[in-house]
Amino acid sequence: MIQRLRQHKSLQGSLLASPALLWMIVLLIVPLLLIVIISFGGRDADGNVIYTFRLDNYIRLTGYTDNCRSAGDYFSGLWQAITNPAAYDETTNPATRCFDPLYLQILWRSVSLALQTTLVVILMGYPLAYYVARSSIRRRNLLLFLILVPLWTNFVIRVYAWIIILRGQGVLNGLLGSGASALGLPFRPLDLYPSAGAVLVGMVYEFLPFMILPMYTSLEKIDTSLYEAAADLGANPLRTFLRVTLPLSMPGVVAGTILVFVPVMGTFVVSDILGGKQFVLVGNLIQRQFLDARDRAFGSAASIILMVMTLLVTVYYTRRFGFGEEIAPV
Amino acid sequence: MTHRRSPWLRLFTLLVYAFLYAPIVVLIVFAFNSSRTNITFEGIVNQEPCGPFYWFCKLLSNRDVVDAARNTLTIATVSTLVSTVIGTMAALALQRFSFRLKAFTELSLYVPIIIPEIVMGISILVLFNQVFNWINTTLALAPDNRLSLGLGTVIIAHIAFSIPFVVLVVRARLHGFDKSVEEAAMDLGANEWVTFWRVTLPLIMPGVLSGALLAFTLSLDDFIITFFTTGPGATTLPIYVYGLLRRIITPEVNALSTVWILIVLVALLISQRLQRRST
Numbered sequence A: 001m002i003q004r005l006r007q008h009k010s011l012q013g014s015l016l017a018s019p020a021l022l023w024m025i026v027l028l029i030v031p032l033l034l035i036v037i038i039s040f041g042g043r044d045a046d047g048n049v050i051y052t053f054r055l056d057n058y059i060r061l062t063g064y065t066d067n068c069r070s071a072g073d074y075f076s077g078l079w080q081a082i083t084n085p086a087a088y089d090e091t092t093n094p095a096t097r098c099f100d101p102l103y104l105q106i107l108w109r110s111v112s113l114a115l116q117t118t119l120v121v122i123l124m125g126y127p128l129a130y131y132v133a134r135s136s137i138r139r140r141n142l143l144l145f146l147i148l149v150p151l152w153t154n155f156v157i158r159v160y161a162w163i164i165i166l167r168g169q170g171v172l173n174g175l176l177g178s179g180a181s182a183l184g185l186p187f188r189p190l191d192l193y194p195s196a197g198a199v200l201v202g203m204v205y206e207f208l209p210f211m212i213l214p215m216y217t218s219l220e221k222i223d224t225s226l227y228e229a230a231a232d233l234g235a236n237p238l239r240t241f242l243r244v245t246l247p248l249s250m251p252g253v254v255a256g257t258i259l260v261f262v263p264v265m266g267t268f269v270v271s272d273i274l275g276g277k278q279f280v281l282v283g284n285l286i287q288r289q290f291l292d293a294r295d296r297a298f299g300s301a302a303s304i305i306l307m308v309m310t311l312l313v314t315v316y317y318t319r320r321f322g323f324g325e326e327i328a329p330v
Numbered sequence B: 001m002t003h004r005r006s007p008w009l010r011l012f013t014l015l016v017y018a019f020l021y022a023p024i025v026v027l028i029v030f031a032f033n034s035s036r037t038n039i040t041f042e043g044i045v046n047q048e049p050c051g052p053f054y055w056f057c058k059l060l061s062n063r064d065v066v067d068a069a070r071n072t073l074t075i076a077t078v079s080t081l082v083s084t085v086i087g088t089m090a091a092l093a094l095q096r097f098s099f100r101l102k103a104f105t106e107l108s109l110y111v112p113i114i115i116p117e118i119v120m121g122i123s124i125l126v127l128f129n130q131v132f133n134w135i136n137t138t139l140a141l142a143p144d145n146r147l148s149l150g151l152g153t154v155i156i157a158h159i160a161f162s163i164p165f166v167v168l169v170v171r172a173r174l175h176g177f178d179k180s181v182e183e184a185a186m187d188l189g190a191n192e193w194v195t196f197w198r199v200t201l202p203l204i205m206p207g208v209l210s211g212a213l214l215a216f217t218l219s220l221d222d223f224i225i226t227f228f229t230t231g232p233g234a235t236t237l238p239i240y241v242y243g244l245l246r247r248i249i250t251p252e253v254n255a256l257s258t259v260w261i262l263i264v265l266v267a268l269l270i271s272q273r274l275q276r277r278s279t
Helices: A002-039 A057-063 A069-084 A085-091 A102-133 A138-151 A154-165 A171-182 A196-221 A222-232 A235-268 A271-273 A284-292 A296-321 B007-030 B054-060 B063-096 B104-116 B119-138 B151-175 B182-187 B194-220 B224-229 B239-242 B252-278
Strands: none
Touching: A002 A296, A002 B063, A002 B104, A002 B119, A002 B151, A057 A102, A057 A296, A069 A085, A102 A138, A102 A196, A102 A235, A102 A284, A102 A296, A102 B063, A138 B007, A138 B182, A154 A171, A154 A196, A154 A271, A154 B239, A171 A271, A196 A235, A196 A271, A196 B063, A222 A235, A235 A284, A235 A296, A235 B119, A235 B151, A271 A284, A284 A296, A284 B119, A296 B104, A296 B119, A296 B224, B007 B252, B054 B063, B054 B182, B054 B252, B063 B104, B063 B151, B063 B194, B063 B239, B104 B151, B104 B194, B119 B151, B119 B224, B151 B194, B151 B224, B224 B239, B239 B252
């Protein structure tokens, strides 16, 4: 009887879960496997994928070219390009040099931008999350609501706003200009857009709420009596912060870091709109391979590398710091 | 004791809020710009039709915008309905039953949350291309009947990325569920089916609704996955705006953004109301 009941239960569970599982297998797992397979392929003259098993695409991403006669060649080129990139670009002929820095530069630019964005967003968001978490309940609801409004305003629209602000004759230069003329100072409009700085500002703006919300969730859970206990035991505010508040809010910071770092690594919209043609991130590289350049095999390889990098960060962080329900969306 | 907050903290918070809202204010102000090129603000527009709301009225007569708005809403509505039903079923299965492939199901639902959206976008694009190519050539379909990217593919892709979020939200609701109510219903002679419709579902409804709301907003907001899975005749508003950004941008885009912000504001207010009532 119990045996039959258990079988019945198990069947029920499978039936309930099967549409979701099917959807995930067909639209997530199969496509990802396809990308893995294609990343080892190549392209024909029409831009169609040729199925082979070659490591060419991955080798191309490392900057190793046909001009290389040995691995030593490659590593000396790599070393020169790292230690003195300007000189390497000037002294070597792009057609004959062994190490081509292009793709590693793109990867490095993406990682460094993602790190910068995460850091800025933590520094801006933590005090705010702390302030909100310590407000009265009524104010807290209002303040949280005010964070949600920009978050749900469309991603593309939010980037567009920054064009109006940052461009040559834009709002920021206008404000600075009238400020300068009021003080009688000379003023030359700043060249803010398109630029790498504009991309950083855009990324910070896009992803700040993703950091604030999980940090708030962690901070809000901290029992205020812990602060009192720390104070009673003679800890000054700084010490209380370092030994009580910060450690207890780490799950929120970790969840926020993942919610910010992963999408920054993979987006191409912000850099496309605010960075100009020269500012290429991995996301832009992948997008161009799939739409303009039509080298899907190479684009797939770049996607695999992107995925591996973001997974490594996620796994490292969750292993190191653990993971709460803070990752849950709003 | 309420915790002390320094004036510096308050000032800093204020500045960050200013940073969050300055672009939104600028967007709205420029929707009333009299300059067509929209580079500097040259006074409030006052032109027939609609006077200061000139750009808003032009928006309504712009066929591309109206089509894009309709597509956006169609995609969001259909994908929300399907993903909410499928997601709620999966949440019930994962929270209540143990079955084969349970661990695998959980893992597969976790993946879309942690892989970059662009990877999901291109991989679904590749899947559709392969399948459509294969079907079109094996069935030797006439050019007009060939399967291609469009509303259908966008909807299927949106369902795929919405399901995990619905599952997450509904499971959170099921987590604190008191099973004794269900047992009571069964003891009183209700069968499983009746118990589900009359007891379980009403109780988890707030969770289902917030899952649906999340799916809806994710779909409305999505750019990257739509970008790769859309085709002719299936332009959504974000895709439309993105296309305009490469050309001259008239205040019409600002008017569109302003309407969008207002809709988001109203939707958020309603959802907050609903949540407050349910708790």
